[in-house]
Amino acid sequence: MINMTIAIYTGLSISFKEAKTILDATYYPPVKRGDIDELLSKNDNIEIIGIIDGVFHQSPAVAHKEILRALKRNITVVGGASMGALRACELYPYGMIGIGTIFNDYKKGVIDSDDDVSVALNPDTLEQLSQPWINLKYNFDNARKDKIITQEEEDELLKIAKDTYYPKRSFEYTIRKSSLSPENITTLLNYINKNKIDIKHDDAKKVIQYIKKISKQ
Structure with a gap:
């Protein structure tokens, strides 16, 4: 009951x-x-x-x-x-x-x-349609600690995410808008896909x- x-x-x-x-x-x-x-x-x-x-x-x-x-x-x-x-x-x-x-x-x-x-959601299913900035922060923090990105690159990524209207935030959108090289973009995306945490x-x-x-x- x-x-x-x-x-x-x-x-x-x-x-x-x-x-x-x-x-x-x-x-x-x-x-x-x-x-x-x-x-x-x-x-x-x-x-x-x-x-x-x-x-x-x-x-x-x-x-x-x-x-x-x-x-x-x-x-x-x-x-x-x-x-x-x-x-x-x-x-x-x-x-x-x-x-x-x-x-x-x-x-x-x-x-x-x-x-x-904040995240965007489907009001009928409560499905999350975007990533909260706090999740981006903790995942990019981990990527820096694991030497996938530098502190300067993390700062840039977090600023991009912060400047993005919250319903549009995602790992891929943020990473692809950065100044990372194509090779480093692929490396970071693969890292996130494998190690992503949801705080x-x-x-x-x-x-x-x-x-x-x-x-x-």
Whole structure:
């Protein structure tokens, strides 16, 4: 039976199917303005809310006041990976719990914009249609550490990605727009295809695992 006391907003950083293999909970699509207030108006039994994915540009983002109202009702609110990491960084002084690498990056000022985690998505299937800047950053960091690219080349790649409108961001688009030689472009693309990591997905799993740990299951 689905645990009706735990509500988690995701579907983009991690699929509902995979999330359910980690934790029995009620899963909702990426959160938007008004969703948490609506959830709590219809359900008095919610004990934990997990915020992973949220809407940034398609409609108004989830309001800080909604999360604060949940916290005032002694509901545990956990965030990470995407919108959850951003809101947790802003609201951890008030009791929201932040989990994962991206949350820590926001907290330390390594990243500071919702654009850093934004992606284009298919609203019907929640399929991710672009790469978030944060994923590009961690993968290009690894390529530099493995001496596939230089620091200067990484800086150029990250600037190209940052200057690209978020729905158009991809590894291939960014790499092919750079000044890398054709040979080095092929080498880097092959490296990414073989070693690519998805930091948002990793953090989404951490959020769900943390909620499982603190829940009564």
